[in-house]
Amino acid sequence: MLPLYAVTLGLGALLLFWVQPMFSKMVLPLLGGSPAVWNIAMVFFQATLLAGYLYAHLGQRYLRPKRQAVVHLILLALAFSALPIAVAADLHPPNDGQPAVWLLVLLTLSVGLPFFALAATAPMLQSWFAYTGHRDAANPYILYAVSNFGSILALLAYPVLLEPVLTLGQQSLTWAVGFTLLALLIGACAWLLLRRYQSGGADQRALDEIGLSAQVDWPRRLHWLALAFVPSALLLGVTQHISTDIASAPLLWVIPLILYLGTYVIVFARRPVISRRVAAFIQVPMVIILALLFFWQIRYLRLVLPLHLTVFFFIALVCHGELAKRRPVPSRLTEFYLWMSLGGVLGGAFTALLAPNIFDTVMEYPLALVAACLLRPRLDQAPMTALKALPLAILVALLVLPRVAGYDPDDFDLPWLLLHLLPMALLAYGCRRRPLLFGLAIAAILSSGAYDDRSDEIAISRGFFGVNRVVARGSGDSSVLVFKHGTTKHGVQYTDPARQRIPLAYYHAKGPMGQVLLALDNRFDQVAVVGLGVGTAACYERPGRQWTFYEIDPLVVTLARDQGHFHYLTDCAPQARIVIGDGRLSLAREAAVGNNAPSFDLLILDAFSSDAIPLHLVTREALAVYLSRLAPGGLIMFHISNRHINLRPVLADLAADAGIVAYVQRNHPKGRDKYHYGSSWVAMARTARDLAPVLASAPAASPWKMLKAKPGRRVWTDDYGNLITITRTWSRWQGDQSVD
Template sequence: MDASSTPVPSVATARRIAATVPVYTITLFLSAFLLFGIQPMFAKMVLPKLGGSPGVWSVAMVFFQSALLAGYGYAHWLVARFSLRRAALIHLALMAVVLLVGLPIGIAAGFERPPQEGETLWLIALFAASVGLPFFAVAANGPLLQAWFARSGHPRAIDPYFLYAASNVGSFLALLAYPFLIEPVLTLSQQSLAWSFGFGLLLAAIAACAGLALGAVETRPAAPLDATAARPVSGRQKLGWVALAFVPSGLLVAVTAHLSTDVASVPLLWVVPLALFLLTFVIVFQSRPLLRHGWMLTAQLVFVAALILKMLFQWQIGWAGELALHLGLFFTTAMVAHGELARRRPDAAHLTGFYLWMSLGGVLGGLFCGLLAPLLFNSIVEYPILIVAGLLCRPGFTGIRLPGPVRAGLTGAVVVGLIALIVTEQQRSDSVRSFFGVNRITDSPDGRFRVLVHGSTVHGAQRLRQDDGSLVAGRPEALSYYYTGGGIADGIEAVRQVRGGRLGAVAAIGLGTGSLACQTRPGENWTFFEIDPEVARMASDPARFGFLAACAPTARIVLGDARLTLADAAPASLDLIVVDAFSSDAIPVHLMTTEALALYQSRLKPGGAILFHISNRNMDLGPVVTATAHARGLSTWIRPTRQTAELTALRKYSPHVAMVARRPEDVGLSAEQGWVAQPAPGPARAWRDDYADVIGPIWRKLMP
């Protein structure tokens, strides 16, 4: 063949081919950045509706996984049923509709107040009404644009999966940018406007991608992508994709719940496991993965062995060690499962179907951990179940071919075992699980104390027996953080003395075991505001804890988030507000903002005070309270913890507390008792409902 017979691409064609990879890469990067930027942004908007509970993020992940599945299904439908030109028109029209009617992002009308029960379904409806359409439209871009690229005529079009790794880089960077760059700088309203602007850019970029792909097919019929010439995909392969996606997705929800329960329900801690999850996709879908699959198979066994040894020998490795252990186990397990997925990916003709089945597995994993497990189990047994399932994702197990009767027998044994586990969990009385977490009731080995633990934090303790073994009779003694002589009790007593030796009306946000009831005095009108109905039932049951029944039998318990329920109280009706709302070691951010303080002030009588319990192993919240109070024209006094071995032996824990009032004479605090007036505004910035920087408090705790 001579040179004149060799096709020579035109200049326009050469330019189109040269521009294809950069344009598609940038578009997928932007799409993924927006897709995973909206998740922490909107979840943070929703948090105040449900007390800052970690359950909000668990449900959010389930919703976003489901919406991702819907987007992948929509992309698969477009590719399978329509020509490229028509599919592009449909998708661009959808994007335009979202731009016109679905933005900017905000909480939809009609969701101002959550119900006292059925929080999960209410949250899902809220997410669907508020961000369902924008998220759905952006979610479809990943598989859809890769399918278009496969028809672009580019030399790399035969294997477009490298673009999946590129899109996950965008997702990963969005999650890292949110807590470190976006959240500390922009308010939620500014974030929403910036997201809308980015969506407009994405619409233009998708139109450019469609134009490049159409330029490659303009000389031939624009038919749907042909899958007949590719290797067929069996039902067994599809089930394998679902199973391999199920395990890391479920582990993602379980690990995130653990972190957000024991530190804070804030995007900083939500995004760490999710960022690692996405990083595994970035790595395994590279042509030459940075971390080899064999290395991850070995590392997974190392982390599993470390966890088993820690549990057997009850090693105390500290919070940082726990974080490294659990995140390391999660990362290596996800790398193993996703590595197997990458090895089993089909030809490009089946690309959208592959993502659809993979997304289905992710949704099922999220549903299992986020929705089903809290209903089926009274403790976090899904975590060890998924660790075992992660070991079954290893190629040594997935490659086993069992005879039908053996496979049926093993399946039956697993089903029977799960049913037995569910029945056992449902009958437990020492552990109570709700949307807001797991509360465990345990008696000390010597039988002297009964303790309530939420996550890894003690929320109350009651003495059952004296040191000689005899039963305690009469009014119980307030223990844990609420003992007489501790910061909370002394703060209450100081305000009481200023007001003539007796308080009128008092609002206590957070109930726990009801220990604080034993700091009340006759004639005082106390109301406890509690978000978790299960906690209220425990505290009201004298067979479990007797504080309320013995010390304040007439005290009211108001269920619901205090930011909403306290607003129903009469203005200028309270002498004191005690903010003691824990979620394990996390304090709901929305109860410490300037807007929250404005509500508290409006419900306080002239000269009233607010007492914050700010004990926290991982954050120094004193400067936050000081700065936020200063923004409202209030002063702050801090009393640091003064724990001793003697107090610990008696189940008494010296709390870290902050008193907020307008004038020193309103609270009558004594420096001899350890109260320190705070210079205003201090090193922190005031928190608002649309701004809260948690990196500062964590850093101050690490570097005092």
């Protein structure tokens, strides 16, 4: 019986975590790559999950097991009406740029009922198991560990197995088959429940009596809420921090989520591999070290990333361990999960929706760290004598790790460390058994900001797309302002007014894009750029040229044009047209409306150098949109410089599929101009003759090379894409010579 319930819950969790990325990917070509789309989808899924838990709780509270089973089987039958999952054909996105309500309606109609049924399955089946009379029925929470293991399996399987092999249509059909199998398994669980419940007697009546007499007061409920809130907030906070301030990479968000779910697997297991006491004591030195190093600009990612992830893991393990310790009797199980779910939803909403509107940096992360310290259990003595050496270990870590991790020795303030921060660290360690004092000590260390040197920061803004910074670099004639989004530089300009019209960075005159604009200067009357940056391209202006910039982030437009920091747009092309919105959708929408949409002689796509790649811009359907807006003899330029993604194979396949030509140039500047950034560009045109002047303009050291498609490799479409195989790590492992 236990294996049946375990397999059913594992499959349900796998389907639950599979449908979220699958359907979000279906919607992407309709609404573009706005983070608002992802946030709205996440809010919907979390709210529906909470609704499913509420339904399960009300069912357990007001219905006997037989009626619970009948009602849930009817719900599963109704959910089949929405299968296979697809975007409703008769729903079209609005043209007012406010798709929130439309997306919520689409999600509800397309996936709402199946997702709701899946969400309710986990708590309901665990409550059913408590009535079966099985020897483990008194502890149905072990099934929660199995459920979270299924979630982890889905997270690993989707990018590695499902996405590379199946199109979205095939995924939807396979998912429907899995849902059908799940319904059959739930039916089997219901049959066993009814058979055992009707023939059981004492055990079941005793369980019901415990449920009626076991009271759960409000302090206990609020404690459940807080213990679920903090790890959920910290999950998104640490993900945002490591992707914004350390190193963003594709699928990096999966690692914290797997660790988060893994802590549930550990604490609700029959025999946890890490005890509460061990987790609580390991948490102390890890949090102290992280707090002391939090604002150091350490470059050694192999140290910094594991440190953040390890601290997050032990914080989540401690909080979830306290949840497991405080779980109620089985007949209160669904209420327990309801409060856990509510805490998770509120924690996610705080980090994803509230924090970006009240903090200009990722402040929610250190706040969640402090809150986690306040929720520590009060433990009287350490589980092992070795922990008495932790103060010395902390000192050694503070003296050694920054140097090993690449921190600039000239900026290593040892006196400040020894006289100020080290005493605070020892004080925090001394307060480890008192959560309130320990939390306040960690807050004091974090708030000191001893290593947060923001003296060169000119401006900062934060929105749906992350944190934008303008920082000053250099001195004298070489002083510049740099626009950074997270860890990626998106534009540079001299501060000297006499040099402010000189294009720098990726648009340097000696770079690939500069070569094209200078070689074909008289051919480009209509130029479009997808991805504004700071508007550097505008300083290749000449009389009669019309510029159109497409930018998805309104804050970038404000920064590039309206705040007085950068002057490329205002000095070189003040009449440039700026369209706010997703580039692909805006180009298609203008053509569909037919309001004299111009054909472009040059279309520049500069939206790929960030670490969050808008993959819907490099599909067969996307290229068809670009070609429909391209004038005869026109060129399409893709800026593909990226630390983690190799887009050459994708673009080679797209060009071959469309019957056009494509060339790539990787520019390696060897001069002393430190503001001439190396970059990779792909040039596409309908015929090789259209590209002839461009090919001839390249220096001998950096020639343009033809991109050739690999026979048998699948072309990316809106229905198919494979992120794993275009990561540079994968490409090098496969021996792909196209990797820089």
